[in-house]
Amino acid sequence: MTPRPRLPDADRHRLDALADKLAGLRRSNIGYPCNQDFDYSELAPFFAWSANNIGDPFGPSNYRLNTLEFERDVLADFARYAQAEEGNWWGYVTSGGTEGNMYGLYVARELHPDGICYFSEDTHYSVAKVLRLQHTRSIMLKSQANGEIDYTDLRETLRIHRDAPPIIFANIGTTMKGAIDNLATIRGILEDLAISQSYIHADAALSGMILPFVTEPQPWNFAAGADSISISGHKLLGSPLPCGVVLAKKRNVDRIARSIEYIGALDTTIAGSRSAFGPLFLWYRLRSLGLEGISEIVRRSMELAAFAESRLNEAGIPAWRHKNSVTVVFPRPPAALMEKWIIAPRRDIAHIITLPHVTEDVITEFVADYAKARSEK
Numbered sequence: 001m002t003p004r005p006r007l008p009d010a011d012r013h014r015l016d017a018l019a020d021k022l023a024g025l026r027r028s029n030i031g032y033p034c035n036q037d038f039d040y041s042e043l044a045p046f047f048a049w050s051a052n053n054i055g056d057p058f059g060p061s062n063y064r065l066n067t068l069e070f071e072r073d074v075l076a077d078f079a080r081y082a083q084a085e086e087g088n089w090w091g092y093v094t095s096g097g098t099e100g101n102m103y104g105l106y107v108a109r110e111l112h113p114d115g116i117c118y119f120s121e122d123t124h125y126s127v128a129k130v131l132r133l134q135h136t137r138s139i140m141l142k143s144q145a146n147g148e149i150d151y152t153d154l155r156e157t158l159r160i161h162r163d164a165p166p167i168i169f170a171n172i173g174t175t176m177k178g179a180i181d182n183l184a185t186i187r188g189i190l191e192d193l194a195i196s197q198s199y200i201h202a203d204a205a206l207s208g209m210i211l212p213f214v215t216e217p218q219p220w221n222f223a224a225g226a227d228s229i230s231i232s233g234h235k236l237l238g239s240p241l242p243c244g245v246v247l248a249k250k251r252n253v254d255r256i257a258r259s260i261e262y263i264g265a266l267d268t269t270i271a272g273s274r275s276a277f278g279p280l281f282l283w284y285r286l287r288s289l290g291l292e293g294i295s296e297i298v299r300r301s302m303e304l305a306a307f308a309e310s311r312l313n314e315a316g317i318p319a320w321r322h323k324n325s326v327t328v329v330f331p332r333p334p335a336a337l338m339e340k341w342i343i344a345p346r347r348d349i350a351h352i353i354t355l356p357h358v359t360e361d362v363i364t365e366f367v368a369d370y371a372k373a374r375s376e377k
């Protein structure tokens, strides 16, 4: 093998400085849903190979340096968590939640070329872009103050456009407020209006790995009426590289698959070359944690959310969260606070997301800083 080219000293120092910077920022990253509490070092030897999961995870591939076998295991686990119908699901490991949403909306558009996509104003910013890319007609609906879709607006708008099949983009945990659009209510509206052709995509970026592990989940999955679901891998489980899973009903996917001779595989995925490491990392995380380990992450995150909510309120900072949510919402803090803490404000609110690296110590320090910054304003 060609010897490793030597990194010049100046560049080595830059790498060292980057490592120091990232290590320092880990503690303050409290506003984005990325679990930082993991150890994948056992997988480091796998960076010796240019593995690639090009093509369909369930089909043959000419490119045999792959982790497709591991990817299929990961998908089977997620399909179980999302209550997909046995024998009628398909999916792949994506580059993240955005690609999964894009895939779901692609299937929906292929099935209903004249469809209109409905999504609430609290929907992730990337969805409007995906709809533009696909030339899918869409209507943004109002949200309720709690971040959930406004069902009255949905009902009225559907009634006006009864001639076009609806593609409902449902938020299963909005980015800012962790709100869940209730699939049972949405299906009830479709039934009331006697709409026979429709498609529901569930964007379960963070909550898709929470709801399977709580005792009273809101209706969110295939059993509740979703036709496709996107979940991020790097959010609740945590991973050094972004990844995710998308699942869809197999009979819908089969209608749009195409075979490509060059790769010897079905071209069912959005990306051509796909990371072989995303699936391997997810597989390692799922297998090493086991069901008990994942449930423990969810339980601990929920405990931390309750702690954060009550500490903030005790300090006079009105904070709240949805049932089964680890997104604790409060008024937008003074700008000075955001120099120390990595938080994501939008208009007049902000939040912290209590994944396990956001410990009681971190929360206590953040609340003290917030209370102080407020009193100095």
Ligand SMILES: Cc1ncc(COP(=O)(O)O)c(C=O)c1O
Binding pocket: 033, 095, 096, 097, 098, 099, 124, 126, 171, 173, 174, 175, 203, 205, 206, 232, 242, 243, 244
């Ligand atoms: C509700 C929601 N959907 C989609 C996304 C996009 O996911 P990703 O960053 O994995 O592409 C996010 C990211 O925060 C999100 O919160």
